Amino acid sequence: MESTQPMPAPTPPAPTLEDIVTAADRIRPHVHRTPVLTCSALDELSGASLLFKCECFQKVGAFKIRGATNAVLSLPEDRARRGVATHSSGNHAAALALAARNRGICAYVVMPSNAPQVKVDAVAGYGAQITRCAPTLDAREEALLAVVAETGAEVIHPYNDPAVVAGAGTAALELLTDHPDLDAVLAPVGGGGLMSGTAIAARGLSQRIRIIGAEPAMADDAFRSLREGRILPSVDPQTICDGLLTSLGPLSFAVLSRLLERIVTVGEASVVRAMRLVWERMKVVIEPSAAVPLAALLEGGLDLRGMRVGIILSGGNVSLDRLPW
Amino acid sequence: MESTQPMPAPTPPAPTLEDIVTAADRIRPHVHRTPVLTCSALDELSGASLLFKCECFQKVGAFKIRGATNAVLSLPEDRARRGVATHSSGNHAAALALAARNRGICAYVVMPSNAPQVKVDAVAGYGAQITRCAPTLDAREEALLAVVAETGAEVIHPYNDPAVVAGAGTAALELLTDHPDLDAVLAPVGGGGLMSGTAIAARGLSQRIRIIGAEPAMADDAFRSLREGRILPSVDPQTICDGLLTSLGPLSFAVLSRLLERIVTVGEASVVRAMRLVWERMKVVIEPSAAVPLAALLEGGLDLRGMRVGIILSGGNVSLDRLPW
Numbered sequence: 001m002e003s004t005q006p007m008p009a010p011t012p013p014a015p016t017l018e019d020i021v022t023a024a025d026r027i028r029p030h031v032h033r034t035p036v037l038t039c040s041a042l043d044e045l046s047g048a049s050l051l052f053k054c055e056c057f058q059k060v061g062a063f064k065i066r067g068a069t070n071a072v073l074s075l076p077e078d079r080a081r082r083g084v085a086t087h088s089s090g091n092h093a094a095a096l097a098l099a100a101r102n103r104g105i106c107a108y109v110v111m112p113s114n115a116p117q118v119k120v121d122a123v124a125g126y127g128a129q130i131t132r133c134a135p136t137l138d139a140r141e142e143a144l145l146a147v148v149a150e151t152g153a154e155v156i157h158p159y160n161d162p163a164v165v166a167g168a169g170t171a172a173l174e175l176l177t178d179h180p181d182l183d184a185v186l187a188p189v190g191g192g193g194l195m196s197g198t199a200i201a202a203r204g205l206s207q208r209i210r211i212i213g214a215e216p217a218m219a220d221d222a223f224r225s226l227r228e229g230r231i232l233p234s235v236d237p238q239t240i241c242d243g244l245l246t247s248l249g250p251l252s253f254a255v256l257s258r259l260l261e262r263i264v265t266v267g268e269a270s271v272v273r274a275m276r277l278v279w280e281r282m283k284v285v286i287e288p289s290a291a292v293p294l295a296a297l298l299e300g301g302l303d304l305r306g307m308r309v310g311i312i313l314s315g316g317n318v319s320l321d322r323l324p325w
Numbered sequence: 326m327e328s329t330q331p332m333p334a335p336t337p338p339a340p341t342l343e344d345i346v347t348a349a350d351r352i353r354p355h356v357h358r359t360p361v362l363t364c365s366a367l368d369e370l371s372g373a374s375l376l377f378k379c380e381c382f383q384k385v386g387a388f389k390i391r392g393a394t395n396a397v398l399s400l401p402e403d404r405a406r407r408g409v410a411t412h413s414s415g416n417h418a419a420a421l422a423l424a425a426r427n428r429g430i431c432a433y434v435v436m437p438s439n440a441p442q443v444k445v446d447a448v449a450g451y452g453a454q455i456t457r458c459a460p461t462l463d464a465r466e467e468a469l470l471a472v473v474a475e476t477g478a479e480v481i482h483p484y485n486d487p488a489v490v491a492g493a494g495t496a497a498l499e500l501l502t503d504h505p506d507l508d509a510v511l512a513p514v515g516g517g518g519l520m521s522g523t524a525i526a527a528r529g530l531s532q533r534i535r536i537i538g539a540e541p542a543m544a545d546d547a548f549r550s551l552r553e554g555r556i557l558p559s560v561d562p563q564t565i566c567d568g569l570l571t572s573l574g575p576l577s578f579a580v581l582s583r584l585l586e587r588i589v590t591v592g593e594a595s596v597v598r599a600m601r602l603v604w605e606r607m608k609v610v611i612e613p614s615a616a617v618p619l620a621a622l623l624e625g626g627l628d629l630r631g632m633r634v635g636i637i638l639s640g641g642n643v644s645l646d647r648l649p650w
Contacts, residue, residue, distance in 0.1 A: 035360035037382055056608040057362055276645065283381040283610035283641030316608030320601065325645065 011250035015166035017204025020173050020197065023070040023166040030069045030102050032058050034171070036178055036310075041281040046297045047305035051182065052278075053175040056286050056316025060122070062243075063171050063194055063314050064095035064158075070167030071156045072099040080105050085153035087133075087140040089115040090243060091315055092158035097128035108153050110143040112136075118319065159193025160249030169197025175310050176205045183307035184210035186293035188314055189222045189263060190244035192252025198312060199259035210261050210304075214296040216241045217265040222248050226256060226263060240268060240324055243289035243315060264296035271295045272324045278313070287318040336575035340491035342529025345498050345522065348395040348491040355394045355427050357383050359496070361503055361635075366606040371622045372630035376507065377603075378500040381611050381641025385447070387568075388496050388519055388639050389420035389483075395492030396481045397424040405430050410478035412458075412465040414440035415568060416640055417483035422451035433478050435468040437461075443644065484518025485574030494522025500635050501530045508632035509535035511618035513639055514547045514588060515569035517577025523637060524584035535586050535629075539621040541566045542590040547573050551581060551588060565593060565649055568614035568640060589621035596620045597649045603638070612643040 015023075034054045042050055055063040072084055083106030086096050093109045100107035107128040111120055112135035124130055133143035148155060159165065171194075172185060187198045199211045215222050219237035225248050234247040248256065256263075266274075275291035277298075278284050290313045296302045297309070340348075359379045367375055380388040397409055408431030411421050418434045425432035432453040436445055437460035449455055458468035473480060484490065496519075497510060512523045524536045540547050544562035550573050559572040573581065581588075591599075600616035602623075603609050615638045621627045622634070 032363075035362075037360075038357075040384070059365070061608060279610055279645060283386060285604055285608035285610060320604055320648070320650065323645070 011254055012160065012162045014196070014251060014255050015162045015169065015200060017200060019162065019166040020169040020201050020204070023163070024170040024173055026073050027066055027069040027167060027170065030059070030099070031065055033174060034058055036175060037282060037284065039282045042277065042294070045277070048297065049308045051175065051179055051308065051310045052282065053171055053310060053312050054284060055171055056284060056290060056313050060091060060094045060098055061315055061317040062091040062095070063168055063312065064091040065098060066170050067164035067167035067193060067197070068092065068095035068099040068156065069102065071161055071163040072096070072103050072105070074163045075154055079154050082152040082154070083108060084156050085109070085144060085147050085151065086156050086158065087111070087144045088158060089119065091317060093128070094119065094122045094126060096156055097123045097126035101127050106151070106153065108147045108151055110140055110147060112140060116319070157249070159191035160251045162251065165193050165197045165200070165251060165255070167197070168194045169201040171312055172198040172201040172310070175312070176202060179308070179310065180205070181308060182206070182209055182310045184212060184304055185310040186212050186214055186296065187312040188241070188244055188289050188292040189213040189215045189256070190289065191246040192222060192248045192256055194312065194314055195260070196252045196255035199255060203259050211259055212261050212302065213256065213263040214293040214300065215263050215265050216244055216271060216292060217267050219244050220265045222256065223263040223265050225253060226260065229257070241271060241289040241292060243287060244292070264300045264302045266292060266295040266300040270299040274298055276325055284313065285316045285318065286313050287315050288324065290314045290316065336579055337485065337487050339521070339576060339580050340487045340494065340525060342525060344487065344491040345494040345526050345529070348488070349495040349498055351398050352391055352394040352492060352495065355384070355424070356390055358499060359383055361500060362607060362609065364607045367602065367619070373622065374633045376500065376504055376633065376635045377607065378496055378635060378637050379609060380496055381609060381615060381638050385416060385419045385423055386640055386642040387416040387420070388493055388637065389416040390423060391495050392489035392492035392518060392522070393417065393420035393424040393481065394427065396486055396488040397421070397428050397430070399488045400479055404479050407477040407479070408433060409481050410434070410469060410472050410476065411481050411483065412436070412469045413483060414444065416642060418453070419444065419447045419451060421481055422448045422453035426452050431476070431478065433472045433476055435465055435472060437465060441644070482574070484516035485576045487576065490518050490522045490525070490576060490580070492522070493519045494526040496637055497523040497526040497635070500637070501527060504633070504635065505530070506633060507531070507534055507635045509537060509629055510635040511537050511539055511621065512637040513566070513569055513614050513617040514538040514540045514581070515614065516571040517547060517573045517581055519637065519639055520585070521577045521580035524580060528584050536584055537586050537627065538581065538588040539618040539625065540588050540590050541569055541596060541617060542592050544569050545590045547581065548588040548590050550578060551585065566596060566614040566617060568612060569617070589625045589627045591617060591620040591625040595624035599623055601650050609638065610641045610643065611638050612640050613649065615639045615641065
């Protein structure tokens with residue numbers, strides 16, 4: 001990765017199960033081993049036996065710390081010492097900031113002017129240096145380029161990076177280590193990093209497990225991309241799933257094309273109902289993006305009755321003052 | 326216990342650590358072993374190292390299923406077969422209903438006319454037979470007496486029952502089995518069943534552990550009772566902690582007088598802030614009652630800096646449409 005080329009999009013080599021196992025060892029001191037919860041009420045509603053991997057309880061409130069930590073710790077000393085950089089308005093920014101602090105290096109984060117103040121505060125709280133910019137992709141990339149030119153920091157892409165994908169896959173690795181008899185595993189699809197890591201871990205550990213993605217119908221670029229056989233960008237997606245707005249990258253497109261059985265799309269109202277069910281029945285705070293796989297099971301036509309199904313609850317960062325019900 | 330004397334209040338013998346261990350074995354197939362979560366943000370705020378035992382993830386959303394299950398399973402066959410009965414507007418009703426269903430016996434629950442419909446639905450959903458009555462203690466006890474006279478069901482008191490207290494103590498038993506090095510353990514005090522079981526387990530496992538209760542200042546009957554050396558009833562308490570409205574019983578008064586270091590009282594606003602912090606930082610849905618110990622640490626003058634502190638998050642049953650912030 002050239003440090004003068006922020007957010008590059010070549011196709012990096014996909015990580016392997018061994019890379020994910022190595023990542024798990026590497027990041028262990030810095031992340032939670034999150035619990036797996038079950039809920040008989042949701043089992044009854046779905047007809048399946050559901051095992052929820054609760055990444056909402058993860059540090060920074062989302063699985064993102066796994067990939068960011070693995071990427072930061074994988075950098076050789078000479079590249080790490082000038083710091084890491086990214087542009088992000090969401091969980092990746094906070095994750096990279098904390099991962100950098102844990103290694104004792106600087107994080108430079110470009111955040112758009114419309115990023116929620118609570119997220120800006122979180123990133124600042126982890127000690128990152130924040131640069132604000134206009135809320136367009138062009139402005140974000142331009143600002144990041146300037147930061148990198150000035151600092152020499154290493155750009156860490158939120159998902160088009162094998163180390164980030166390997167880190168993300170450690171959640172499924174833990175889930176399948178605890179429950180090796182799963183018949184299927186489900187995760188939400190945004191940029192595809194979590195789904196890619198999940199798929200590589202799952203297929204590496206089980207030849208028979210079904211690997212299924214879930215995506216909001218209002219941001220169904222991954223569904224369309226896999227159908228068309230090429231990356232179709234996500235254009236102005238209107239969904240409450242603010243973690244799933246991005247398009248697939250070359251890495252996730254390649255992995256998902258190879259390993260994913262299908263992507264199920266679900267409507268916004270189904271997502272809100274599934275999210276509320278998890279809060280009410282499981283007492284777990286999840287963000288809308290994390291509810292998409294359950295919505296696929298309950299209202300998206302995905303029938304896995306009688307099966308043992310692992311679901312990655314990807315995160316829980318949501319404003320308690322603006323709940324969608 | 327005479328079945329014609331509902332909700333009796335003699336002083337039953339306190340359970341021992343051995344009773345709690347036996348209870349844990351007995352109830353294991355019917356309850357979750359709930360996870361223990363940590364949160365660095367709350368550690369920073371409190372100055373202590375906090376370990377949260379998440380009974381909000383327990384079946385029926387509260388620790389109550391532990392005591393109810395132990396009581397129901399402890400009944401000899403000849404007393405169990407006519408069913409069990411109680412009056413309750415809260416978590417004990419749902420817990421007893423589920424515990425009875427798990428044993429295949431009837432549960433008769435007297436619920437006041439002002440009980441929230443969602444709680445009535447939950448109890449009915451577990452197959453209990455519900456009798457509605459006027460919302461006074463007299464009406465509740467009278468209605469229960471009538472139910473017992475008609476059915477011969479065994480009354481299961483929500484906390485003045487050694488089997489219920491022993492069951493409640495299994496949460497602390499699990500917590501201290503996982504983390505034997507705790508310096509202190511905290512729980513909320515309502516009727517005192519959870520606090521009694523917690524105290525017996527903790528003192529049985531550690532001679533040095535500090536055992537501290539927390540109570541809303543607006544329902545500080547246990548604080549006053551321990552200070553005065555006699556049970557003072559809770560009179561028309563005005564607190565959002567709807568699980569902590571009841572007075573101590575003879576059993577919990579005796580246990581807490583012997584084992585509790587102190588009870589810390591906290592104001593309503595502190596409870597709401599602590600509750601919101603747990604939702605926001607831990608992504609865990611707790612009810613106000615469960616937030617009281619954390620409130621005691623953060624704003625109640627309870628200083629346990631530098632210590633490892635176990636906190637029982639007692640339950641998570643709260644209406645998502647009426648949040649207190």
